[in-house]
Amino acid sequence: MEQAPKSAFVIFGVTGDLTARKLMPALYQLHVEGVLHPETSIVGYARSQNDDTALRESMKKALKTYVKGFNVKAWESLAKRITYIQGTYDDVKGFKELAKHLEDLKQENRIFYTSTPPATYTGIVKGLAEAGLARSEGGFSRVVIEKPFGIDLETAKDLNIQVLEHFAEDQVYRIDHYLAKETAQNLSALRFANTLFEPIWNNKYIDHVQVTMTEPMGVEGRGSFYEEAGVIRDVFQNHLLQLLALVAMEPPSRYDAKSVRDEKVKVFSAMECLDLNHAVMGQYVAGNGMKGYRDEEGVNPRSRQATYAAATFKINNWRWADVPFYMRSGKRLGDKASEIVLRFKKPPHIPFDVPNSMISDRLVFRLVPNEGISFRFNAKEPGQHFKMDRVSMNFYYDKEFDRPAPDAYETLILDVMQGDATLFMRADEVEAQWRIVDPLLEQWEKSKKDPAFYSAGTPGPSQADEMLERAGRYWHKPGNGK
Numbered sequence: 001m002e003q004a005p006k007s008a009f010v011i012f013g014v015t016g017d018l019t020a021r022k023l024m025p026a027l028y029q030l031h032v033e034g035v036l037h038p039e040t041s042i043v044g045y046a047r048s049q050n051d052d053t054a055l056r057e058s059m060k061k062a063l064k065t066y067v068k069g070f071n072v073k074a075w076e077s078l079a080k081r082i083t084y085i086q087g088t089y090d091d092v093k094g095f096k097e098l099a100k101h102l103e104d105l106k107q108e109n110r111i112f113y114t115s116t117p118p119a120t121y122t123g124i125v126k127g128l129a130e131a132g133l134a135r136s137e138g139g140f141s142r143v144v145i146e147k148p149f150g151i152d153l154e155t156a157k158d159l160n161i162q163v164l165e166h167f168a169e170d171q172v173y174r175i176d177h178y179l180a181k182e183t184a185q186n187l188s189a190l191r192f193a194n195t196l197f198e199p200i201w202n203n204k205y206i207d208h209v210q211v212t213m214t215e216p217m218g219v220e221g222r223g224s225f226y227e228e229a230g231v232i233r234d235v236f237q238n239h240l241l242q243l244l245a246l247v248a249m250e251p252p253s254r255y256d257a258k259s260v261r262d263e264k265v266k267v268f269s270a271m272e273c274l275d276l277n278h279a280v281m282g283q284y285v286a287g288n289g290m291k292g293y294r295d296e297e298g299v300n301p302r303s304r305q306a307t308y309a310a311a312t313f314k315i316n317n318w319r320w321a322d323v324p325f326y327m328r329s330g331k332r333l334g335d336k337a338s339e340i341v342l343r344f345k346k347p348p349h350i351p352f353d354v355p356n357s358m359i360s361d362r363l364v365f366r367l368v369p370n371e372g373i374s375f376r377f378n379a380k381e382p383g384q385h386f387k388m389d390r391v392s393m394n395f396y397y398d399k400e401f402d403r404p405a406p407d408a409y410e411t412l413i414l415d416v417m418q419g420d421a422t423l424f425m426r427a428d429e430v431e432a433q434w435r436i437v438d439p440l441l442e443q444w445e446k447s448k449k450d451p452a453f454y455s456a457g458t459p460g461p462s463q464a465d466e467m468l469e470r471a472g473r474y475w476h477k478p479g480n481g482k
């Protein structure tokens, strides 16, 4: 792998959860693999009283918790390049101190990562500009913006305006870590590096598409955040729509930032979310020893916030006319799973004497668990009779390749260092995604209906099954490797 250029990686909100669980482990792994430049500087920035030694100690503790096979020697060579700057996110004083620090470190390539709550993003961007850090003589200056990017189309537009007032679009890296998952990238490889699939990747052969993301976790102490977000803003607007775009976009002429993002924006422009008659908004109640959403800390006891949703999307173009795209996601569902399912149409004519109910073929992309791809199809059972059975062809990442898949954050950090924005969202892309989900959110907020309640630890509300049954379809049971 090509080594990243020498740079300073500045983390705003270095005292937080994301830094401990994802950013620092990713930087450590890149260092162990020799991909990080040996003169990389890591600068932590936050409001908390701290110093270099205390930050290094807390990062070491985090790595011991989150990295398998933590190696003290490797850590020590990285630790000495970690420093701390104390400052706020809305006062230029801290940013000026940061600028001086980067000069002292002789780092002209600079990456600024907003690992802080969204309310601080504009203050950080403005502070960087006021301290002269939005440009770098003799190097690059890049800013990484974490999700969520706005809470609707208007706020996303506003945030884009404020960020782009100080940084050019090619300096801005808007994160959706789902795009960096190996299976998400492999979806593009499967479609565009093989001849078999692309000719049948359309409404002539595909009956419908399902995108599913289930989580056993509840709101984990982040009740007040979730009251503002809900499942549509938290995962539909970003992760699920991004996965859907990878399935539905036209083949790009090149796999680079401009071509791929142009194609995604085109598919988002053709996409619409059907109304509440084709959707289910759910909320978990107490069950299986777990408390209900309304009993969580920071949650209104009469909250209507959706912790689960199933929705129907249409893509109005020649390739996808009349193919429904169903998406569902929720918290406190039995198992953790994330997958994309393409259900093919039945053959136009079946010459065998088999029941009418014969099931059609299915292609499954598993992101979590058992990352890989399965194709399930009909085959003849052995014997003199002509009886069909369902069989599978399976590809598992961990069985096929001896190198473990890197964590998404490793890929993303390296891409930012190397200036590759293919896996990041462009301004027009984020806005197009909000344009799709905003009408559903507005309808839900106006409807005043109760959510469809489901018990914690179950597969979700039965109304979601009924939604598909009405269309003569059913949800794929995720995670079973078939």
Ligand SMILES: NC(=O)c1ccc[n+]([C@@H]2O[C@H](COP(=O)([O-])OP(=O)(O)OC[C@H]3O[C@@H](n4cnc5c(N)ncnc54)[C@H](OP(=O)(O)O)[C@@H]3O)[C@@H](O)[C@H]2O)c1
Residues within 6 Å of the ligand: 012, 013, 014, 015, 016, 017, 018, 019, 021, 045, 046, 047, 048, 089, 114, 115, 116, 117, 118, 120, 146, 147, 148
């Ligand atoms: N955690 C995840 O797995 C995850 C996943 C996807 C996206 N994200 C996004 O990544 C960002 C960081 O996530 P996180 O979980 O690390 O957040 P966090 O722990 O809540 O906050 C990170 C740091 O920001 C500062 N901070 C907290 N609340 C603040 C406030 N109200 N005003 C100003 N500063 C505040 C704190 O540092 P000081 O007080 O020391 O300054 C805190 O340690 C968020 O935007 C989040 O939405 C997180």
